[in-house]
Amino acid sequence: MWAVVAKETGGSDVLALVNIEIPIPGEGQVLVKVEACGVCRHDVLVRQGVFRQNVSYPVILGHEISGEIVSTGKKIKKFKTGDRVVCLPWSNLCHVCKYCQTGRNASCPDAVLIGDTGLNGGYAEYVIIDEYNLVKLPDQIPCDEASFISCAIGTVFNGVIDIGKVTPRDTVLVTGANGGLGIHAIQLALLSGARVIAHVTSADAMDELIDFGVDKVIFTDRGEDFSPIIDDLTHGNGVDVVIDCVGTPVFRPVLKSMAQYGRWVLCGQVTGDFVKFSPAQIFLKGINLLSTYGSTKEHLESSVRLVKDGKVKPVIAKRFSLEHAKDAHNALESGGNAGRIVLTISGENL
Ligand SMILES: [Zn+2]
Ligand SMILES: [Zn+2]
Known part of the structure; x- marks a missing residue:
C-alpha cells in the first residue's frame, strides 16, 4: 500500500x-x-x-x-x-x-x-x-x-456541552473561531441557544461565521486587546463562557472579558509561550478555569448524530x-x- x-x-x-x-x-x-x-x-x-x-x-x-x-x-x-x-x-x-x-x-x-x-x-x-x-x-x-469528527467536533462538544455547560442564558466568546476547533465550537454554542461572539485574527470565513448565526465577529491582530469591544457588546458585563482555542496570545484580553463567575474553557494552545497571572485575578471574579482533553466515544457518537441530523456542519x-x-x-x-x-x-x- x-x-x-x-x-x-x-x-x-x-x-x-x-x-x-x-x-x-x-x-x-x-x-x-x-x-x-x-x-x-x-x-x-x-x-x-x-x-x-x-x-x-x-x-x-x-x-x-x-x-x-x-x-x-x-x-x-x-x-x-x-x-x-x-x-x-x-x-x-x-x-x-x-x-x-x-x-x-x-x-x-x-x-x-x-x-x-x-x-x-x-x-x-x-x-x-x-x-x-x-x-x-x-x-x-x-x-x-x-x-x-472525533478530534475537531468531539473535543469542543466536550468543551461546550459537558465542561462549559452552555445555556441559552449565556453569552459565549469563541477564540480562534475560524480554526478547526473554533468553527465547530461556535456551532455547538449556538445549538445550545447561547449568544455567540467570535474572535478571529484572520479574515477567513468571517461571512461563514455570520451565516452560522454568530452575533458579532471581532477581527483584530494577534495579541491585540479586544476586551473594550467585548465590554461594548455586553454592556460592561463581560462574557459568561469562553471557549478558548488559542491560549497564550489571547490570555490577557480574555481575562479582562470574563463576566463575574464566568466559565473559561481552555481547548487549545497555538504557541509555546507561558503566561503570568495572579490567582487573585481569577478568584476575585469567581472565574471557573476549566479545560478539555480530547473526546470520549460518547462524544464521538453524539457528534456523529448531530452531523447526521444537519445540526453541525x-x-x-x-x-x-x-x-x-x-x-x-x-x-x-x-x-x-x-x-x-x-x-x-x-x-x-x-
Ligand atoms: Zn486531531
Ligand atoms: Zn485504561
Missing part, C-alpha cells in the same frame, strides 16, 4: 510517499481502507519533534480517520466488511483503569494515539483499528467530513491527495485556513 512516512523529525520534507506491506489486523481489530484523514496540528508537532510523548519513528501520521472495513479479525462481533466507519483516535486501551471505566480513554496509561507510533496511521491506504474505536458512519455523512478548509501530504502540512503551518484540512485517499490517484 502507499503511505506517507516520516522517518525522522523535521520540516515537511521528511514526509515521504513509500510503498509498504498492508498490515494484518489482530483478533480484535479490523483493517480499514482509509477514505479520508484529517490533518491535525498534533501531526505537525509530531513531525517537528515538538511532541514526543509515546512517539516512535518511522511513523505514519494521522489519527482522524474514516473509511471502509475491508477485513476483520476473528473476534470482531459488531462490525463487518463493507461497513463505513469513523474512529476514536486512542488505541490499545486497557478497558479496566479508572479512566477507561469512565470513558476518558485519552488518559488510559496504555493508550496510544493512532498515528504516533510506528507504521499504523491514517496517512495511508489502509490502517488497523481496534473494534472498540469504531463508530458506524451513517450514509448521509461523506468520509471527508466524517474524518475529523463539519467545515473543510482544503482537500489534498495523499501524495500531497507535505503541501497539506505547509498549508496548515501557514495558517489562514477556516476549518480542517483533509487528506482524501484513493488508490487510483497514486
Whole structure:
C-alpha cells in the first residue's frame, strides 16, 4: 500500500510517499481502507519533534480517520466488511483503569494515539483499528467530513456541552473561531441557544461565521486587546463562557472579558509561550478555569448524530491527495485556513 512516512523529525520534507506491506489486523481489530484523514496540528508537532510523548519513528501520521472495513479479525462481533466507519483516535486501551471505566480513554496509561507510533496511521491506504474505536458512519455523512469528527467536533462538544455547560442564558466568546476547533465550537454554542461572539485574527470565513448565526465577529491582530469591544457588546458585563482555542496570545484580553463567575474553557494552545497571572485575578471574579482533553466515544457518537441530523456542519478548509501530504502540512503551518484540512485517499490517484 502507499503511505506517507516520516522517518525522522523535521520540516515537511521528511514526509515521504513509500510503498509498504498492508498490515494484518489482530483478533480484535479490523483493517480499514482509509477514505479520508484529517490533518491535525498534533501531526505537525509530531513531525517537528515538538511532541514526543509515546512517539516512535518511522511513523505514519494521522489519527482522524474514516473509511471502509475491508477485513476483520476473528473476534470482531459488531462490525463487518463493507461497513463505513469513523474512529476514536486512542488505541490499545486497557478497558479496566479508572479512566477507561469512565470513558476518558485519552488518559488510559496504555493508550496510544493512532498515528504516533510506528507504521499504523491514517496517512495511508489502509490502517488497523481496534473494534472498540469504531463508530458506524451513517450514509448521509461523506468520509471527508466524517474524518475529523472525533478530534475537531468531539473535543469542543466536550468543551461546550459537558465542561462549559452552555445555556441559552449565556453569552459565549469563541477564540480562534475560524480554526478547526473554533468553527465547530461556535456551532455547538449556538445549538445550545447561547449568544455567540467570535474572535478571529484572520479574515477567513468571517461571512461563514455570520451565516452560522454568530452575533458579532471581532477581527483584530494577534495579541491585540479586544476586551473594550467585548465590554461594548455586553454592556460592561463581560462574557459568561469562553471557549478558548488559542491560549497564550489571547490570555490577557480574555481575562479582562470574563463576566463575574464566568466559565473559561481552555481547548487549545497555538504557541509555546507561558503566561503570568495572579490567582487573585481569577478568584476575585469567581472565574471557573476549566479545560478539555480530547473526546470520549460518547462524544464521538453524539457528534456523529448531530452531523447526521444537519445540526453541525463539519467545515473543510482544503482537500489534498495523499501524495500531497507535505503541501497539506505547509498549508496548515501557514495558517489562514477556516476549518480542517483533509487528506482524501484513493488508490487510483497514486
Ligand atoms: Zn486531531
Ligand atoms: Zn485504561
